[in-house]
Amino acid sequence: MDLDKDNKISITVIRRLPKYHRYLGELLRRGINRISSKELSDLTGFTASQIRQDLNNFGGFGQQGYGYNVEELYNQLGKILGLNKVYNTVIVGSGNLGQAISNYSGFEEAGFKVLSLFDKNPKVIGLKIRDIEIRDVDELGDFIKENDVEIGVITTPREYAQDIADVYMENGIKAIWNFAPADIKVSDDIIVENVHLSESLFTLSYFLNNKEDYVKN
Amino acid sequence: MDLDKDNKISITVIRRLPKYHRYLGELLRRGINRISSKELSDLTGFTASQIRQDLNNFGGFGQQGYGYNVEELYNQLGKILGLNKVYNTVIVGSGNLGQAISNYSGFEEAGFKVLSLFDKNPKVIGLKIRDIEIRDVDELGDFIKENDVEIGVITTPREYAQDIADVYMENGIKAIWNFAPADIKVSDDIIVENVHLSESLFTLSYFLNNKEDYVKN
DNA sequence: TAGATTGTTAATCGATTAACAATC
DNA sequence: TAGATTGTTAATCGATTAACAATC
Numbered sequence: 001m002d003l004d005k006d007n008k009i010s011i012t013v014i015r016r017l018p019k020y021h022r023y024l025g026e027l028l029r030r031g032i033n034r035i036s037s038k039e040l041s042d043l044t045g046f047t048a049s050q051i052r053q054d055l056n057n058f059g060g061f062g063q064q065g066y067g068y069n070v071e072e073l074y075n076q077l078g079k080i081l082g083l084n085k086v087y088n089t090v091i092v093g094s095g096n097l098g099q100a101i102s103n104y105s106g107f108e109e110a111g112f113k114v115l116s117l118f119d120k121n122p123k124v125i126g127l128k129i130r131d132i133e134i135r136d137v138d139e140l141g142d143f144i145k146e147n148d149v150e151i152g153v154i155t156t157p158r159e160y161a162q163d164i165a166d167v168y169m170e171n172g173i174k175a176i177w178n179f180a181p182a183d184i185k186v187s188d189d190i191i192v193e194n195v196h197l198s199e200s201l202f203t204l205s206y207f208l209n210n211k212e213d214y215v216k217n
Numbered sequence: 218m219d220l221d222k223d224n225k226i227s228i229t230v231i232r233r234l235p236k237y238h239r240y241l242g243e244l245l246r247r248g249i250n251r252i253s254s255k256e257l258s259d260l261t262g263f264t265a266s267q268i269r270q271d272l273n274n275f276g277g278f279g280q281q282g283y284g285y286n287v288e289e290l291y292n293q294l295g296k297i298l299g300l301n302k303v304y305n306t307v308i309v310g311s312g313n314l315g316q317a318i319s320n321y322s323g324f325e326e327a328g329f330k331v332l333s334l335f336d337k338n339p340k341v342i343g344l345k346i347r348d349i350e351i352r353d354v355d356e357l358g359d360f361i362k363e364n365d366v367e368i369g370v371i372t373t374p375r376e377y378a379q380d381i382a383d384v385y386m387e388n389g390i391k392a393i394w395n396f397a398p399a400d401i402k403v404s405d406d407i408i409v410e411n412v413h414l415s416e417s418l419f420t421l422s423y424f425l426n427n428k429e430d431y432v433k434n
Numbered sequence: 435t436a437g438a439t440t441g442t443t444a445a446t447c448g449a450t451t452a453a454c455a456a457t458c
Numbered sequence: 459t460a461g462a463t464t465g466t467t468a469a470t471c472g473a474t475t476a477a478c479a480a481t482c
Binding site for chain 3: 036037038048052053055056060062063064065066067068
C-alpha cells in the first residue's frame with residue numbers, strides 16, 4: 001500500500017497524527033460533525049497550513065468551502081495509524097509501570113491486547129493482574145511464537161532491557177515499546193519506540209531553570 | 218543567568234541534552250575519562266557536528282585535539298538541566314502510574330523528591346506507598362503552599378486533568394508533568410511537559426503498518 | 435451566486451551537515 | 459612537531475508558513 005509515492009513521510013508529520021486523532025475523537029464524542037483546518041489549528045496549536053499539508057500526505061480528506069467531516073477524518077486517521085487491527089502484545093516487567101500499561105483500557109480499546117505479563121520474580125509468577133496472568137520470563141520466547149505476538153513492551157530495570165530485546169528479536173516480535181532508560185540494539189526490521197521518562201522530566205527541569213527558552217506546545 | 222544571548226535555545230537542541238547526559242553517565246560508570254564528538258556520535262546516533270553545535274550553545278566544554286572530559290561534561294550538562302537542585306514534587310492519581318513514578322529511585326537520585334501522593338478514593342487515602350502517604354486531593358492546595366512544592370504530576374484519568382491543573386495553578390506550582398491523555402490549559406508562566414503514552418504507542422503502530430517510513434533513532 | 439475553505443505551489447525560515455582554521 | 463579534534467562559519471537540506479487558484 002502507499003506505492004504511489006517513493007518519498008517517506010517525515011517523522012515530524014507522523015508524530016502529529018496521534019494528536020489530530022485524539023482531538024477528532026473528542027469532537028466526535030461532543031457530536032461535532034465538521035471542522036476546518038483553522039478550527040483544528042486553534043485546538044491543536046499547529047497552524048492551519050501545516051494541518052492541511054500533513055493531511056494531504058495521505059489523501060484529500062477535505063472539501064473546499066466546508067472543511068473536514070469529523071467522523072470520516074477520525075476514521076481515516078485511525079486507519080493510517082493502524083488502529084483498525086488487533087495487536088497481540090506482551091509486557092516484560094510486572095512492576096507498577098507494566099501493570100499501569102496492562103490495566104489501561106484505552107490501549108485495549110485501540111486494539112492493543114495484552115496477552116500476558118512476564119517477570120523473573122518467583123513471588124509474582126502465577127499472580128493475575130485483572131485477568132492477565134504473570135508468567136515466568138523463561139517462557140517468553142515460546143509464548144511469543146505460540147501466540148503470534150507482534151508487540152513486546154519492556155518495563156524492566158535498565159540492566160535487563162537488552163536481554164529482553166534479544167529474546168523478542170529471536171522470536172520474531174515486530175515492534176518493541178521500550179520504557180527502560182537504555183537504548184536497545186536490534187536488527188533494522190524491528191520497530192523500536194522508546195519512552196524515556198527521565199528525558200521528559202529532565203526537559204521539564206531544564207525549562208524550570210531556563211524559562212526564557214520555554215515556548216508553549 | 219545566560220544573559221549573554223538573546224536568542225533562545227531551540228527545543229530540538231534541549232531535547233537532546235538528556236540523552237547526552239545519560240550516555241555520559243554510563244561512560245562515567247564505566248570509568249571512561251575522555252570522549253570525542255565522533256565517539257559520542259557513534260553512541261547517540263546524532264552527528265558529531267550536531268553534538269559540537271549543541272554543546273557550544275552552552276559553552277566550550279571541549280579541547281582541541283583531545284575531545285571532552287567525561288566527568289566535566291556530565292556535570293556541566295547536569296547543571297544545565299537543573300539536576301544540581303532538589304525539587305519538591307507531588308503526584309495526583311495514586312494508581313499504578315503514580316506509584317511507578319513515586320517508586321522510581323532514578324528520579325529521587327536526580328533531585329525530584331516526591332513529598333506526597335493524592336487521590337480522591339477514600340479507600341486508598343491514608344495508605345503508604347513505600348514511605349509516601351496518600352492524601353485526600355482536597356488537601357492538595359494547602360499542601361502545595363505549606364511545602365513549597367514546585368512540580369506537580371498528573372496521573373489521573375483524562376477527565377480530571379484540567380481540574381487538577383487548575384488547583385496546581387492557583388496554588389503557585391511552577392511546572393506540571395502531565396500523563397493524562399489531554400492537553401491542559403494553564404497560564405503562560407507555568408511549564409507543562411506532557412507524556413502522552415497513547416501518542417507514542419500509536420506512532421509505533423503507524424510504523425508497524427508503514428515500515429518504509431521507519432528510520433532508526 | 436457569494437463566501438468559505440481546501441489542496442498545492444512558492445517563499446521563508448530554521449536545523450543539520452560540511453568544511454576548515456585554530457589550537458591543544 | 460605532527461596528529462587529532464574542537465569551535466565556528468558557510469552551504470545544504472528540510473520543514474513551516476504564506477499565498478492563492480480551484481471549487482464546493
